Amino acid sequence: MVLQNLLSPPVLFFVLGMVAVLLRSDLEIPAPLPKLFSLYLLLVIGFKGGVELQHSGISQQVLLTIGAAVLMSLLVPLSSYWILRRRLDAFNAAALAAAYGSISAVTFITAESFLDTSQLPYDGFMVAALALMESPAIIVGLLLVRALAPRAGDGGEKTVGGWGSVLHEAFLNSSVLLLIGSLLIGLLSSAFSPAALAKMEPFSGGLFYGALSFFLLDMGIVAAQRLQDLLRAGIFLVGFALLAPLAHALVGLGISRLLGLPQGDALLFMVLCASASYIAVPAAMRMSIPQANPSLYLSSALGLTFPFNVVIGIPLYMALVQRLIPILP
Amino acid sequence: MKRLDLIIPELELERLRRVLRRAGVPGYSVIRHVTGYGAAGEVSEGLEVSGTGANAHVLVFCAPALLESLRVELRQLLGTYGGVAYVGDAEPL
Numbered sequence: 001m002v003l004q005n006l007l008s009p010p011v012l013f014f015v016l017g018m019v020a021v022l023l024r025s026d027l028e029i030p031a032p033l034p035k036l037f038s039l040y041l042l043l044v045i046g047f048k049g050g051v052e053l054q055h056s057g058i059s060q061q062v063l064l065t066i067g068a069a070v071l072m073s074l075l076v077p078l079s080s081y082w083i084l085r086r087r088l089d090a091f092n093a094a095a096l097a098a099a100y101g102s103i104s105a106v107t108f109i110t111a112e113s114f115l116d117t118s119q120l121p122y123d124g125f126m127v128a129a130l131a132l133m134e135s136p137a138i139i140v141g142l143l144l145v146r147a148l149a150p151r152a153g154d155g156g157e158k159t160v161g162g163w164g165s166v167l168h169e170a171f172l173n174s175s176v177l178l179l180i181g182s183l184l185i186g187l188l189s190s191a192f193s194p195a196a197l198a199k200m201e202p203f204s205g206g207l208f209y210g211a212l213s214f215f216l217l218d219m220g221i222v223a224a225q226r227l228q229d230l231l232r233a234g235i236f237l238v239g240f241a242l243l244a245p246l247a248h249a250l251v252g253l254g255i256s257r258l259l260g261l262p263q264g265d266a267l268l269f270m271v272l273c274a275s276a277s278y279i280a281v282p283a284a285m286r287m288s289i290p291q292a293n294p295s296l297y298l299s300s301a302l303g304l305t306f307p308f309n310v311v312i313g314i315p316l317y318m319a320l321v322q323r324l325i326p327i328l329p
Numbered sequence: 330m331k332r333l334d335l336i337i338p339e340l341e342l343e344r345l346r347r348v349l350r351r352a353g354v355p356g357y358s359v360i361r362h363v364t365g366y367g368a369a370g371e372v373s374e375g376l377e378v379s380g381t382g383a384n385a386h387v388l389v390f391c392a393p394a395l396l397e398s399l400r401v402e403l404r405q406l407l408g409t410y411g412g413v414a415y416v417g418d419a420e421p422l
Contacts, residue, residue: 034377222376282379282381283379298376
């Protein structure tokens with residue numbers, strides 16, 4: 001299964017990007033393109049999720065799963081902060097905790113792509129969980145700084161942005177807005193304009209896998225650049241970036257089993273718990289906790305946790321799912 | 330006439346614009362995607378995707394009195410979010 005994942009085009013392109021940096025190649029993707037592709041991926045994943053959510057409906061299982069996902073995005077920052085505070089100051093610990101409580105949409109999309117290749121079904125409502133897990137961790141990170149930084153003796157001004165701008169950034173940042181907006185558009189289109197879905201198909205279906213592969217090529221380049229920064233940050237952070245996703249994935253596995261999720265959804269739930277944000281959270285942290293060092297929270301989330309999840313984590317979590325989650329009839 | 334050059338993280342561009350407009354500057358120009366090297370290390374467009382990538386170069390021409398009223402707020406902004414600002418004389422063509 002690891003080999004099947006490793007030898008899939010998205011992961012191979014990701015590795016190619018990393019290799020290009022390590023070999024000091026001049027391979028470079030012009031800046032507007034990764035942004036364009038990331039918006040495209042978010043739009044499509046939201047739209048498809050909305051269509052599937054309309055088909056499956058909103059059941060008790062859906063609400064429980066989404067509720068559990070939001071709860072995890074509140075609890076993970078708390079436990080992460082408690083661990084990180086042993087070596088880092090309150091500002092950096094809170095920013096990192098927020099990053100690990102939030103999610104990586106690209107890891108989620110890669111996991112969906114892995115499930116598609118493995119022909120394992122999954123439900124569209126998991127996209128709603130993805131969208132709703134982005135923001136709570138940002139709020140928890142800020143609350144941690146406001147509540148604990150003075151007692152921790154870090155001094156100085158704690159946060160600069162007022163709560164209005166922080167909440168605006170947490171709930172209306174481009175990735176959350178696009179995901180939720182596309183989900184609603186998919187839901188409404190599927191209900192009231194099903195004929196339009198076929199017209200969207202070349203854009204939302206045929207192009208998707210290639211776009212993901214191309215985007216992951218760029219992410220490989222960026223991840224390898226950040227990895228070099230992370231190695232300079234020390235062994236504690238390297239260990240956290242590798243062990244935290246494993247621990248969070250295991251908790252996710254336990255919750256999936258409790259909720260009775262099917263295998264595909266269980267894998268996605270684990271990936272949501274295990275991944276760390278490097279899109280929504282860094283922007284919010286730069287704005288609201290400027291005292292935190294971006295090279296720490298960006299490098300650990302992007303330089304190590306992201307590659308680990310994409311290359312090793314997803315097949316590893318799937319192996320655990322297959323061992324511990326029964327196949328539903 | 331004075332010329333003010335500011336190099337700030339692109340993410341903080343809107344915050345700077347609000348300060349400039351509040352002060353009543355007659356106009357400003359913005360050059361985005363500015364890369365280079367500084368106190369925070371290499372500044373590249375690699376993380377444009379996260380909105381935390383490159384810097385922006387903001388160019389303001391204004392009267393010396395207006396510049397004085399901007400000083401405190403700009404210093405606070407630069408001190409918090411990073412960036413540099415330099416002032417020079419400018420002569421209209």
